[in-house]
Amino acid sequence: MTEAATAPDSATGVRVLVTGFEPFGDDSENASAAAVRRLAQSADLLPETVEVVVAELPVEFGRAVEVLHGLIERHSPDAVVAVGEAGGRSVVTPERCARNERRGRIADNAGHQPGGEPILPGGPETRWAGVDLGAVLEAIVGVGVPARVSDDAGRFVCNEVAYAVNALAVPGVFIHVPALRSQGRAGVGAETDDPARRVADPDAEAEAVELTLDDLARALAAAAVAIADRRDRGGPQEAAD
Numbered sequence: 001m002t003e004a005a006t007a008p009d010s011a012t013g014v015r016v017l018v019t020g021f022e023p024f025g026d027d028s029e030n031a032s033a034a035a036v037r038r039l040a041q042s043a044d045l046l047p048e049t050v051e052v053v054v055a056e057l058p059v060e061f062g063r064a065v066e067v068l069h070g071l072i073e074r075h076s077p078d079a080v081v082a083v084g085e086a087g088g089r090s091v092v093t094p095e096r097c098a099r100n101e102r103r104g105r106i107a108d109n110a111g112h113q114p115g116g117e118p119i120l121p122g123g124p125e126t127r128w129a130g131v132d133l134g135a136v137l138e139a140i141v142g143v144g145v146p147a148r149v150s151d152d153a154g155r156f157v158c159n160e161v162a163y164a165v166n167a168l169a170v171p172g173v174f175i176h177v178p179a180l181r182s183q184g185r186a187g188v189g190a191e192t193d194d195p196a197r198r199v200a201d202p203d204a205e206a207e208a209v210e211l212t213l214d215d216l217a218r219a220l221a222a223a224a225v226a227i228a229d230r231r232d233r234g235g236p237q238e239a240a241d
Contacts (some may be wrong), residue, residue, distance in 0.1 A: 014228040015051045017077035018220060019068060021084055021157070024059035024109050025188035031180040032083040035216035042214075045221035050228050052221075053077065059157050060110040061102055065164045072168070079131075079227040080172035081220060082165045084158035087179040087186045090211070092219045093150035094136050095174045097128050098162035103155035106188070116155075119163050127166035131173045131227050139226035145211065145219040150176060171227050177216045 020033035162174035179186035
């Protein structure tokens with residue numbers, strides 16, 4: 001994905017960096033990248049005061065965070081929304097926290113398959129989202145897209161990026177979207193949604209709807225606006241490890 005912005009710089013505007021991921025495993029698509037591309041094509045979803053810069057991260061332990069930090073240095077965003085896909089989920093799920101652990105059910109795109117080592121030796125076991133997740137959730141649901149807060153970002157590259165995002169000096173949030181495909185079904189997903197750690201939601205199946213890329217773009221736009229609007233008023237979610 002080529003980096004792109006939805007609007008020119010504005011002296012009074014807010015810039016939000018939104019990232020998705022490249023395909024991984026045996027899949028040729030990644031819904032997070034597709035949703036971010038759709039967002040970049042949908043400037044009408046955003047107020048004139050919010051500029052969105054979009055980019056794609058590699059599905060590689062270590063490298064993904066390096067690229068993220070490079071994007072932040074280059075674009076100086078006021079807020080960050082990082083997006084990944086979750087094959088076992090049917091709704092949009094902002095992540096409340098990320099864990100200091102790397103573990104791969106499959107190898108990443110560079111062939112690395114960690115077995116449980118820490119992302120940051122000596123770092124906090126858990127890092128909590130540095131934004132008002134209630135406001136983010138309300139904004140997404142408010143545009144007609146079903147969403148629920150998740151307490152588990154998995155242990156794959158998504159979790160590692162979420163761990164970095166939750167420590168940024170600017171407000172940031174990691175959001176998982178369902179693994180939509182243009183054809184067929186996703187062949188990946190357990191990297192995020194191990195059956196032993198699925199989002200606890202007994203009503204999810206009954207409430208599940210078939211979301212589209214337009215729905216996901218609308219959800220991401222709503223989240224970006226919510227974070228931009230509350231960037232001076234939000235704060236970390238208070239919780240203990």
